[in-house]
Amino acid sequence: MATTVIPAARPTFLAAAIREAALAGAVAFLLAFPLxxxxxxxxxxxxxxxxxxxxxxxxxxxxFVGRFLLVLWRHLRPESFGxxxxxxxxxxxxxxxxxxxxxxxxxxxxxxxPFLPIADRYIIDIAISVLIYVMLxxxxxIVVGLAGxxxxxxxxxxxxxxYSFALLAIHFDFSFWQALPLAGVFAAAFGVLLGFPVLRLxxxxxxxxxxxxxxxxxxxxxxxxxxxxxxxxxxxxxxxxFFGFPFTRTPPEGVTAFHQLFGVDFNFMxxxxxxxxxxxxxxxxxxxxxxxxxxLPLGRAWEALREDEIACRALGINPxxxxxxxxxxxxxxxGFAGSxxxxxxxxxxxxxxxxxxxxxxxxxxxxGGMGSQLGIVVAAAFLILVPEFGRDFAQFRMLVFGAAMVxxxxxxxxxxxxxxxxxxRLKPVDRRAA
Amino acid sequence: xxDPALRPPPPGFILEVEHLTMRFxxxxxxxxxxxxxxxxxxxxxxxxxxxxxxxxxxxxxxxxKPTVGRLALHKDGRTWLLxxxxxxxxxxxxxxxxxxxxxxLFPKMSVLENLMVAQHNRLMRASGxxxxxxxxxxxxRAAEREAIDFARFWLDRIGLIDKADWDAGSLAYGxxxxxxxxxxxxxxxxxxCLDEPAAGLNPRESAELNELLCYIRDEMNxxxxxxxxxxxVVMEISDHIVVLDYGRKIAEGSPVxxxxxxxxxxxxxxxxxxxxxxxxxxxxxxxxxxAAIGPGAVAPVRDEGERQ
Numbered sequence: 001m002a003t004t005v006i007p008a009a010r011p012t013f014l015a016a017a018i019r020e021a022a023l024a025g026a027v028a029f030l031l032a033f034p035l036x037x038x039x040x041x042x043x044x045x046x047x048x049x050x051x052x053x054x055x056x057x058x059x060x061x062x063x064f065v066g067r068f069l070l071v072l073w074r075h076l077r078p079e080s081f082g083x084x085x086x087x088x089x090x091x092x093x094x095x096x097x098x099x100x101x102x103x104x105x106x107x108x109x110x111x112x113x114p115f116l117p118i119a120d121r122y123i124i125d126i127a128i129s130v131l132i133y134v135m136l137x138x139x140x141x142i143v144v145g146l147a148g149x150x151x152x153x154x155x156x157x158x159x160x161x162x163y164s165f166a167l168l169a170i171h172f173d174f175s176f177w178q179a180l181p182l183a184g185v186f187a188a189a190f191g192v193l194l195g196f197p198v199l200r201l202x203x204x205x206x207x208x209x210x211x212x213x214x215x216x217x218x219x220x221x222x223x224x225x226x227x228x229x230x231x232x233x234x235x236x237x238x239x240x241x242f243f244g245f246p247f248t249r250t251p252p253e254g255v256t257a258f259h260q261l262f263g264v265d266f267n268f269m270x271x272x273x274x275x276x277x278x279x280x281x282x283x284x285x286x287x288x289x290x291x292x293x294x295x296l297p298l299g300r301a302w303e304a305l306r307e308d309e310i311a312c313r314a315l316g317i318n319p320x321x322x323x324x325x326x327x328x329x330x331x332x333x334x335g336f337a338g339s340x341x342x343x344x345x346x347x348x349x350x351x352x353x354x355x356x357x358x359x360x361x362x363x364x365x366x367x368g369g370m371g372s373q374l375g376i377v378v379a380a381a382f383l384i385l386v387p388e389f390g391r392d393f394a395q396f397r398m399l400v401f402g403a404a405m406v407x408x409x410x411x412x413x414x415x416x417x418x419x420x421x422x423x424x425r426l427k428p429v430d431r432r433a434a
Numbered sequence: 435x436x437d438p439a440l441r442p443p444p445p446g447f448i449l450e451v452e453h454l455t456m457r458f459x460x461x462x463x464x465x466x467x468x469x470x471x472x473x474x475x476x477x478x479x480x481x482x483x484x485x486x487x488x489x490x491x492x493x494x495x496x497x498x499k500p501t502v503g504r505l506a507l508h509k510d511g512r513t514w515l516l517x518x519x520x521x522x523x524x525x526x527x528x529x530x531x532x533x534x535x536x537x538x539l540f541p542k543m544s545v546l547e548n549l550m551v552a553q554h555n556r557l558m559r560a561s562g563x564x565x566x567x568x569x570x571x572x573x574x575r576a577a578e579r580e581a582i583d584f585a586r587f588w589l590d591r592i593g594l595i596d597k598a599d600w601d602a603g604s605l606a607y608g609x610x611x612x613x614x615x616x617x618x619x620x621x622x623x624x625x626x627c628l629d630e631p632a633a634g635l636n637p638r639e640s641a642e643l644n645e646l647l648c649y650i651r652d653e654m655n656x657x658x659x660x661x662x663x664x665x666x667v668v669m670e671i672s673d674h675i676v677v678l679d680y681g682r683k684i685a686e687g688s689p690v691x692x693x694x695x696x697x698x699x700x701x702x703x704x705x706x707x708x709x710x711x712x713x714x715x716x717x718x719x720x721x722x723x724x725a726a727i728g729p730g731a732v733a734p735v736r737d738e739g740e741r742q
Contacts, residue, residue, distance in 0.1 A: 289568075296567040297550075297557035300543075304551040307540035314495060314532050315621055316525030317554050422544035426586065426598035 017071040025064035032059040070410070099374050099417065106377060110280055114273045124272050128279055128344065130384045132337055135283040137364040137376035138290055139333030144362065145371035146290075146299060147326035148306025150207045153194070153214025154361050157187040157331035159221060159353035161338025166234040166348055167227075176240045176343045180336060187335020188328040190217075195327035199320055202309075214358050221350040233349025240275060240343045247271035275344055282340060286333045287373055293329075295423045302326050303371075303423075367408060369415025378416050382408070447508065448473040448625055448657045449494075454503035456489050456681075463489040464500075465681040471625070471674070476651050476658040478668045480692075481678035482701060487661045488535060490678070491627050494659070495532045496521035509624050526555050531623035533614045535630050535661075541603025545594055545613060548602050549585035552620035557581055588616040592646065608639040612646065619650065625657045626650060632664040640664060644671050669693065677701065 036055040040047050113119055113127055140154045164183035168174040174182075194213045198206050221228045228234070241247065242258045249266045251257040258274075259266045293299040301322045304312050309319055342348050364383055368375030386404050390397040412418070444450070449471040456464040464486040471477040479487045492498040494505060494516060505516040507528045514528035524530050540548050550557070560577030561567030567574045589595040592612040597605065602613060611631060618626055628647075632640050648671055650656050662668045668675065668689070675692040677685040679701040685692055692698055 292568055293564065296561055296564055297554050298561070298564045298567075300547060300551050301554050301558075303543055303547075304540050304554075307542060308538050310497075311534070311538040311540065312551075313497075313522045314525055314534070314538075315552050315554065315617070316522050316527075317551070318522050318526070420542060422547055422599055424544075424546055424550060424582070426546050426582070426589075426595075 013075060017068055017075070020071050021064045021068035024067035025060050028063035029056065029060040032056045099419070099421075103374050103377075106374075107284070114276055121269065121272060124269075124276050126384070126388055128272075128276050129388075130381050131276070131279040131283050132341060133361065133364060133380040133384055134377050135279065135286050135337045136334060136361045137368065137380050138283065138286040138373065139330050139337065140361050141330075141365050141368075141371065141373070141376055142290055142293075142302070142333070143326050143330035144365050146294065146306065147302040147323065147330075149198075149323065149326060150203060151210045151327075151330070152207045152355075152358055152362060153210040153212070153217070154330070154334055155353045155355070155357040156194070156214040156217035157190060157334030158338040158341065158357070159217055159350070160187045160190045160331075161335030162342040162348045162352070163221065163228060163234070163338075164335065165339035165342045166237045169238050170234060170236070175238070175244070176339065177243065180339050183335045183339040184332040185335075187338065188332040191327040191329075191331025192324050194331075195324040199323055211355070211358075214353075214355060218350050218353050221353070229349075231349060231351075233347060233351075234342075235347040237342050237346050237348065239271065239346055240278065242274055247274065275340075279337075279340055279344075282336055286336075289329075289333075291373060298322070298325060300423060363405070367405070367415060369412075369418040371420060372415065372417040375415055375417030382416075444470070446472055449508070449659070450504070450506045451490070451494075452504040452506075454490065454493060454505065455501045456486070456493055456498060456503075457501045462681050464493070464678075466502075467676075467678065467681070467683045469676045469683065469686060471657055471659055473657055474651055474655055475673040476647060476660060476671050477674045477676065478660045478662055478672040479676045479678060480662065480668055484680075485678040486681040487678055488629055489681075491532060491629055491659075491661060493517070494524075495530055495627060496524040507625065525621055525623070529622070529624040530627060531618035531621045531625070532627040533611075533618050533629055533631060535633065537607075537610050537614050539602040539610055539614055539617070542601055544599050545589065545602050545605070546582075546585055546598045548613060548617050549588060549620045550581060552617045553581045553584065556622075585620060588619060591649070592616050608635055611635065611639075611643075615646065615650075619654065619656070623656060625659060627659045629661045630663060631660070632662055632667045635664075637666070640667055643667060647671055 033056055036059055037051060037053055038049050039052045041050040110127075110131075114124060136154070136158060139157075140151065143149050143151045143154070161183040164186045165174070165176065165179040168179040168182060169176075194210065198209050201209060222231055224230065239247065242261070245256055245258045245261045247258050247268075247270050249257070249259075251260070257266070258270055290299075294303070301312065301317050302325075304315075304317065305319060305322055305326075312319055312322070341352070345352075360383060364376055364379045367383070368377070368379035382404070383401075387397055387401050390400045393400050408416070447470045451470065452468045454464055454467045455462070467486075467490065469477075479490060481487055489498065493500045493503070496516065496519060500517050503517060507514045507516055507530060509529055514524075516524055516528060516530065519528065525532075540551060543551070557574075557577055558564075561574045562571075586595065586598075589598050592609075592615070594605070594609055594613060594616075597609070602610065605613060611634070615626075615628065615631060618628075631647075632643055635643060644667055647658055647660070647667075651658055660668070660672065670689075672689055675685075675687065675689055676683060677692055677695070677698050684697045684701055685695040687695070
């Protein structure tokens with residue numbers, strides 16, 4: 001008996017691995033058959049459906065092999081998975097923590113990016129997109145990462161900010177800088193509006209209600225034709241001016257343009273550079289605010305609320321005010337970002353504020369490692385740049401995007417930067433000892 | 435018109451519980467219980483599992499609204515009717531702090547942060563509801579330094595000063611228990627309610643706990659209300675003991691009185707089983723001195739109400 005058991009030990013594992021891989025392959029097959037198995041082909045006089053079963057086979061085999069290798073790797077190197085994965089507690093370069101150094105380097109890089117030789121129109125535009133999402137990620141991080149309130153409708157506040165600016169500018173001739181604080185106030189008010197009914201909810205239930213809230217805002221924008229322009233959106237939103245000096249080649253009579261003010265030649269890139277620095281500034285303000293408030297009683301109460309609401313109440317912390325402040329402040333930064341989005345695009349419509357936007361922003365926060373400021377930058381860059389540079393893959397762009405996210409979550413389930421630094425220390429850390 | 439419920443307090447008492455009744459549907463968890471807790475004293479509530487002790491605590495600390503009853507807390511010449519107050523205000527204004535049967539620290543925050551969160555209201559005022567704090571005004575900085583010093587004092591007292599920057603969740607069990615008490619004390623309460631603080635502690639840790647509780651009573655001038663199964667803790671440090679069984683108060687008095695009360699012995703052991711007990715236990719039960727009256731340090735079988 002024993003002679004048959006011992007040599008069977010290894011094949012048992014292989015059999016289990018093959019079984020698991022086969023299961024994944026079967027699921028892939030079921031999905032690939034209808035999705036990849038047929039293609040629309042142009043024929044003279046119309047289109048027809050042509051089978052494409054070789055693609056189904058490729059997808060199924062790829063998933064089977066991938067899953068098998070994953071199981072094998074997990075078996076051979078279990079330490080590289082899950083919580084056991086080495087997350088350096090405090091890594092140091094000289095007297096600074098590694099995260100701080102990376103953060104400052106990134107900030108410095110962002111400052112000088114427009115002056116670098118690689119910076120053409122395309123790069124700066126992508127950089128602006130990344131920064132918008134970084135800012136949205138930092139804003140949502142206040143709600144999700146610090147206060148622990150799972151919000152799937154964050155895009156609603158982005159929309160409120162965008163429409164606030166657009167409507168104020170169209171109807172009341174507000175400039176971007178005049179409308180910005182008001183957009184923040186409106187978005188914060190909507191944050192409180194959402195906050196009140198969900199005060200008692202947590203986790204999944206909260207997620208569902210916030211998801212519904214996001215959709216409500218979108219549907220209102222879509223259907224209130226007389227006010228929001230409905231599906232046509234709002235166009236002709238004024239482009240930003242340099243504090244009153246427009247970026248135009250030939251300004252109207254009596255107005256000084258930016259290039260005239262500084263006595264330089266007109267360059268259409270000036271506006272792009274300006275937009276870039278505006279969003280960089282807004283994002284940095286969001287970051288500074290979050291980092292600062294984390295060290296204040298309000299920020300600590302948010303984190304405590306995330307950890308244990310009942311204990312918070314036993315300590316005399318008002319959970320209502322604490323939650324509402326998190327919703328309001330998070331929403332406010334979403335509103336700022338929305339205003340910027342509106343002035344940058346010059347045109348907004350409800351299509352820009354669909355659920356997928358909320359999902360991407362939430363993915364940035366989760367992928368970055370809940371509560372980590374630096375992680376959010378890395379995750380935002382990842383989530384915006386991968387689909388962007390993945391354009392070479394044409395129709396497989398989103399497939400690459402999905403696969404990349406799956407790989408990151410396998411590799412670092414806690415998020416890219418999972419270390420949490422306490423908001424206050426009794427003793428300064430002797431980093432060389434660490 | 436003056437509220438008749440706000441009648442003047444009897445001298446020397448900090449808490450009066452009168453006719454407290456708590457029903458959950460058909461179940462009467464607490465049935466017409468009245469007792470009072472003295473200022474600067476340790477009052478223990480004991481009773482078999484499911485007797486309604488934690489329910490009394492949850493009523494006192496605002497986690498339940500009692501069905502019937504008056505819960506009066508006397509602080510600085512003012513009377514707070516706890517049954518009318520919103521949960522968090524009981525800790526914020528009346529000065530009642532509590533710990534939990536299953537420890538409720540903020541596990542991913544550091545030990546020091548846990549103690550800073552406990553001083554939230556004081557710091558929030560000093561930070562001008564965050565605005566002054568954001569600007570970094572000196573008034574807030576001074577308040578923060580003071581809060582850190584107070585936290586440091588308690589960390590020193592419970593022997594966790596070297597672990598101040600650790601995650602609270604990574605502490606040993608006994609350390610977590612002590613930290614939870616220190617966190618409650620950082621709210622600067624007048625009444626500290628402890629729900630089974632000795633559960634899961636070894637004898638040495640229990641002895642340290644006794645010392646800590648006496649220190650809180652004698653040096654911090656804080657009254658302590660204690661739910662405990664560990665009789666070595668209860669009998670040694672309590673000034674007054676209230677015994678509950680099936681939601682009713684069956685006895686009350688000093689440790690010696692309670693230990694010899696036939697109703698208490700009956701509640702803990704049941705009448706019939708008593709003859710079947712080994713003689714040395716029966717002797718323990720009737721002998722004076724700090725001996726167990728029941729199955730001491732019983733692990734809590736039923737968690738009767740952390741949830742709401």
